[in-house]
Amino acid sequence: MYKWKILGEYNQKKDISASILEGRGVKDIDLFLKTPNLNEAFESLSSDFKRSLSKARDLIFSEMKKNNPILIFGDYDSDGINATAILYNFFKYEKKYDKVSYFIPNRFEHSYGLSKPAIDDALKNYREGEKVLFITVDVGITASEEISYIKKLGHSVILTDHHQKPEKAPAPDLLVWNDEVCGAVIAWFLSRALGSKSRDGIVNAAVATVTDLIPLTGFNRSIVKKGLEVINKNPPLWLKKLFEVSSLKDVEITTYEIGWAVGPRLNASGRLQSSEDSIRLLTEQDESLLEKLASNLNSKNIERQEKTIEMYDMASEVDEKKLPRIIFSSNEKFHEGVIGLVSAKLTQRYYRPSVVISLADGYGKGSVRSIPGVNIIEVLRKFDDLFIDLGGHPMAGGFTIEVKKIPEMQKKVSEYMEKEFDDEVFTPVLNIDLKIPSDILNVKLLGEIDRLKPFGMGNEQPLFLTENFVIVNSDIIGKDKTHLKLKLYDGNKYHKAVYFGGARYEKELAVGDKVDLVYMLNKNEYNGNTYLDLVIKDFRKV
Numbered sequence: 363m364y365k366w367k368i369l370g371e372y373n374q375k376k377d378i379s380a381s382i383l384e385g386r387g388v389k390d391i392d393l394f395l396k397t398p399n400l401n402e403a404f405e406s407l408s409s410d411f412k413r414s415l416s417k418a419r420d421l422i423f424s425e426m427k428k429n430n431p432i433l434i435f436g437d438y439d440s441d442g443i444n445a446t447a448i449l450y451n452f453f454k455y456e457k458k459y460d461k462v463s464y465f466i467p468n469r470f471e472h473s474y475g476l477s478k479p480a481i482d483d484a485l486k487n488y489r490e491g492e493k494v495l496f497i498t499v500d501v502g503i504t505a506s507e508e509i510s511y512i513k514k515l516g517h518s519v520i521l522t523d524h525h526q527k528p529e530k531a532p533a534p535d536l537l538v539w540n541d542e543v544c545g546a547v548i549a550w551f552l553s554r555a556l557g558s559k560s561r562d563g564i565v566n567a568a569v570a571t572v573t574d575l576i577p578l579t580g581f582n583r584s585i586v587k588k589g590l591e592v593i594n595k596n597p598p599l600w601l602k603k604l605f606e607v608s609s610l611k612d613v614e615i616t617t618y619e620i621g622w623a624v625g626p627r628l629n630a631s632g633r634l635q636s637s638e639d640s641i642r643l644l645t646e647q648d649e650s651l652l653e654k655l656a657s658n659l660n661s662k663n664i665e666r667q668e669k670t671i672e673m674y675d676m677a678s679e680v681d682e683k684k685l686p687r688i689i690f691s692s693n694e695k696f697h698e699g700v701i702g703l704v705s706a707k708l709t710q711r712y713y714r715p716s717v718v719i720s721l722a723d724g725y726g727k728g729s730v731r732s733i734p735g736v737n738i739i740e741v742l743r744k745f746d747d748l749f750i751d752l753g754g755h756p757m758a759g760g761f762t763i764e765v766k767k768i769p770e771m772q773k774k775v776s777e778y779m780e781k782e783f784d785d786e787v788f789t790p791v792l793n794i795d796l797k798i799p800s801d802i803l804n805v806k807l808l809g810e811i812d813r814l815k816p817f818g819m820g821n822e823q824p825l826f827l828t829e830n831f832v833i834v835n836s837d838i839i840g841k842d843k844t845h846l847k848l849k850l851y852d853g854n855k856y857h858k859a860v861y862f863g864g865a866r867y868e869k870e871l872a873v874g875d876k877v878d879l880v881y882m883l884n885k886n887e888y889n890g891n892t893y894l895d896l897v898i899k900d901f902r903k904v
Contacts, residue, residue: 438632444570445499445549447644500545546570573625577820603656630663633699687779692719702729800852859896876904
């Protein structure tokens with residue numbers, strides 16, 4: 363159960379959407395509802411960032427005039443793959459520049475990010491003495507030694523990234539850095555600075571923003587809103603093929619479908635083997651090949667789901683009566699490519715930062731997820747000397763460590779967490795946007811809420827509280843019988859509600875009970891009519 367925090371009360375003289383935004387602390391409500399166009403939103407970004415884009419453009423055009431090869435060096439997750447595709451597609455298909463290539467590291471061969479083994483492999487296809495322009499996307503901000511290594515070999519580097527800067531930043535020829543957007547959006551900015559007119563780049567940028575869990579406020583909201591417009595009108599062919607294998611053909615695509623269907627399939631390839639199928643899906647143009655690649659990714663995603671469930675069962679043996687401030691789980695049976703997903707599930711279930719480590723050949727590969735209020739990468743960097751490499755965001759990170767150092771790391775991090783964070787941080791809070799009466803639950807209300815779309819991290823689907831519903835019927839539903847369906851009465855009319863994962867509360871909620879419900883509203887269309895479904899998040903018996 364959660365601690366409830368009610369942000370606002372219903373006021374019939376105000377628009378619901380305005381009341382919600384006011385409760386969330388949005389200062390310019392009219393601007394938020396209008397959603398700035400991309401040019402307006404771009405102007406809000408820092409002048410240093412805009413100058414770096416201009417300098418990068420000049421350096422790239424200079425290298426192209428010399429006919430020097432360009433290598434896009436990306437990452438194996440959805441953000442890195444989309445970022446790589448944006449720039450590669452620009453050079454290859456728009457500029458017709460035949461000396462462009464890409465390289466995505468293999469997490470099982472090259473470790474994380476811009477590593478020396480990955481750099482050496484990336485340079486194998488070039489002639490000795492040939493000067494290459496490296497453009498990193500979504501990687502490199504912690505790779506000082508590796509950047510120096512590339513330059514010592516006689517090559518140039520434009521480093522583009524959005525991850526947190528370490529105390530000692532690397533020294534590329536040019537740094538294009540911004541921590542307000544994801545790596546693919548930075549790549550999209552750079553492509554636009556170079557003259558790209560492609561509409562597909564905004565789709566890549568929007569997909570990456572959603573799947574990389576970037577807050578959907580400010581510029582990011584504009585990117586995703588515009589990207590979804592393109593996706594729902596005329597998506598790129600690769601995305602059409604992915605929709606087909608995901609049973610999303612002829613369905614309105616929202617951030618939910620991007621986050622829960624597209625993202626996992628793009629990530630599945632790099633998690634289990636290499637990201638070759640994913641990057642080819644985004645950069646090839648032959649329709650039959652795209653169908654095959656999309657089908658491959660769907661199969662790999664099913665395999666990934668099975669491995670996640672198997673590993674989660676092993677990792678979730680936690681004493682719930684005495685939860686630690688941070689959860690650690692390590693095992694030689696853990697698949698390195700899935701540890702991030704298991705960590706995310708542990709954090710979601712126990713509301714604790716979690717560290718899941720795959721052990722092999724004397725080394726541990728770790729993935730970390732956190733909760734609001736705990737900047738996990740900042741915490742881990744307190745013990746930077748224990749890691750071989752370490753990088754990430756306030757809410758997520760990854761590292762490599764010697765197995766023999768894991769006990770010391772766990773001890774020091776656990777002690778730090780116990781000392782520096784109060785109990786309150788580890789109590790999940792439900793931010794309830796509005797307490798509303800049941801008599802306003804209608805289709806008009808749904809229209810008001812739709813004005814706030816797209817929903818996602820930082821702009822969540824609104825939560826409402828309504829008091830004194832009476833339960834008139836309940837059923838356990840779902841293939842695995844884990845969900846609860848309720849019929850409610852408010853004194854005037856009936857309402858349908860579903861509580862995903864709520865079957866465990868069936869015995870607590872008897873017919874005739876009065877409950878206060880926290881819920882979201884979903885549209886349910888049937889036989890040409892539109893109905894409201896209440897999607898329950900939490901409840902309290904009256």
